[in-house]
Amino acid sequence: MREFILKANKAITSGNVNLKDLPGSCGRLDLVCRCISSAFFLSHDIRRDTVFYSVHYGEPNPPVALKFVGSELKRLSPDERSIAIFIKKALSKEHNSKWRESTPGIYHAKKDFREIVLEKIEKGRNVYFLHLRGKPIKDVINSRTYNEIKDRGFVFILGDHIGLTEEDERFLNDLKIEKLSLSPLELHANQCIDIVHNILDKLEYRR
Numbered sequence: 001m002r003e004f005i006l007k008a009n010k011a012i013t014s015g016n017v018n019l020k021d022l023p024g025s026c027g028r029l030d031l032v033c034r035c036i037s038s039a040f041f042l043s044h045d046i047r048r049d050t051v052f053y054s055v056h057y058g059e060p061n062p063p064v065a066l067k068f069v070g071s072e073l074k075r076l077s078p079d080e081r082s083i084a085i086f087i088k089k090a091l092s093k094e095h096n097s098k099w100r101e102s103t104p105g106i107y108h109a110k111k112d113f114r115e116i117v118l119e120k121i122e123k124g125r126n127v128y129f130l131h132l133r134g135k136p137i138k139d140v141i142n143s144r145t146y147n148e149i150k151d152r153g154f155v156f157i158l159g160d161h162i163g164l165t166e167e168d169e170r171f172l173n174d175l176k177i178e179k180l181s182l183s184p185l186e187l188h189a190n191q192c193i194d195i196v197h198n199i200l201d202k203l204e205y206r207r
Ligand SMILES: C[S@@+](CC[C@H](N)C(=O)[O-])C[C@H]1O[C@@H](n2cnc3c(N)ncnc32)[C@H](O)[C@@H]1O
Pocket: 129, 130, 131, 132, 133, 157, 158, 159, 160, 161, 162, 163, 164, 180, 181, 182, 183, 184, 185, 186, 187, 188, 189, 192
């Protein structure tokens, strides 16, 4: 299982999504949609072993968490607008502390970033924070270690255009969550997801 947790600092938290202005009035919802596209879409297929969380901290009612479950998704297509329509539906619902399904495979809840991270630690997942100045990923997840750790599943935490706050970074640090770097260059969040999938695909299929 591969899971991604995106902290979307400015992403809108109501159903008042203007599909013609995802970057502006929706708080970089375009970025969230691109991450979802990278998390799930293959050419003519969907990655069913992937779960993606976006935790929205924008106006008017933060936080709101969305969960996308690859094995259950239906009718979603890779373009930003199509994904934004499903997000709008989920954000239009009333949220409480339990996950509730909005459309197949898409869930919403009143949960914050830290609660979701703690859930993954409690489940014993291999949890990592993707960070420009982390340890090179290949020093930690490689052909030697992959088979030993893969059954626990992988969770990758990443930031949006703003990144994580200092308090969030301290929170992850206190939990001893390792920082992994994918490149010497600063990448977009969706590019990070593409690279992580590619590294894990090569380890999984030994190619
Ligand atoms: C556009 S970057 C964030 C830039 C933001 N100014 C910051 O300081 O975090 C989006 C996210 O992608 C991830 N990221 C970007 N470049 C990375 C790299 N070279 N290695 C690992 N993760 C990276 C980080 O999680 C980052 O928060």
